[in-house]
Amino acid sequence: MIYNLPFYAVIIIIAIGLYIIAFKRNLIKIAMGITIIQSGVNLFLITLGYRKDGLAPIFTHLPKDTPIPNGMVLPVPQALTLTSIVIGVAVLALILSFIIVLFREYGTLDTYKMRRLKE
């Protein structure tokens, strides 16, 4: 079990983010919980492509005696993680803009009070 430790760390991060979304009332805390879940998923994508004692897949100034396909980390999960990080930033920008408009409309940031003021 000690060899799969990064996968268990990913499970702990996703569980913390899910607890924050389900049980907290403040809107800013819910936005932070969504960002924590996105960080956990990015970490999972990177740790899928690790090779033991591997170097980065870049040929500039590589040390002279590394075996070429077998001594390097896989490059494809890193490309997918880059896309996922940028999409997380775009979603967070839209969530924060909605929070600013809601605060200007209702005057409070509590989700339990935002339903009562509709009357």
Add this chain to the structure above:
Amino acid sequence: MRKILAFVFFIIFCGFLFISVYELHTFGDPPSDMDDYIINNAQNQTGANNAVTSVVFDYRGYDTLGEATVLFTAIAGVMILFRKRREP
């Protein structure tokens, strides 16, 4: 109450995540046929020293076009939300 039901579903979901670790490969030994081909042939076909950049922009350039579109749509949405109303 609703909080007890939410807590039960949270425990079930975390247990499901915990059991699914046993189906993954061991950490440090991934199956890698496609990535061996990409590392061996990225310098001849692309002409770049960086295998990650050649995967992002040459072998999978269509995904990067989709990601640039998502970024453009999000910024357009923020600009629409903060428009100034002209008082008539």
Add this chain to the structure above:
Amino acid sequence: MTDEGLSLIVQNIVSLLFPLALIFSFYIILFGHVTPGGGFQGGAVGASAVVMLIVAFGAKKIHGNMSHENMSIFESTGALIFILTGLIGLIVASTFLSNFLVDTPLFGEIPAWGSNPGILNSGGILPVLNIAVGMKVIAGLSAVVLLMALAMEGKKK
């Protein structure tokens, strides 16, 4: 954020540090095919340099020159360069985004196989796409932060 920015010492130091941060982000964008980096990473560093300027000088002063309409023109130019490069690849070699600049004098040397010191003139269409995506990310992220700073002014406790 306060409306007039921070104090005079902070404004002087930021106006000394802003060109250094911008040149660092251009280095990361341009050498994307030799060292680790590329379009998105250099764009994030450049956007954080512009955000440092917004925090130090206040959003109203920055809105005079770098308004969000100018940033929108800059971002749309980056997106158009990306799509035009793909369409020229479709006309030349019948695949969208094909690498038609290898073996040409523009960006076309092929490095030796294995470990080597990097060549800047190599890479095919990769430097062109890196510059396009870098322009798009810098303009987009700084426009978002500028709009949020303008919407929240006058709301101090």
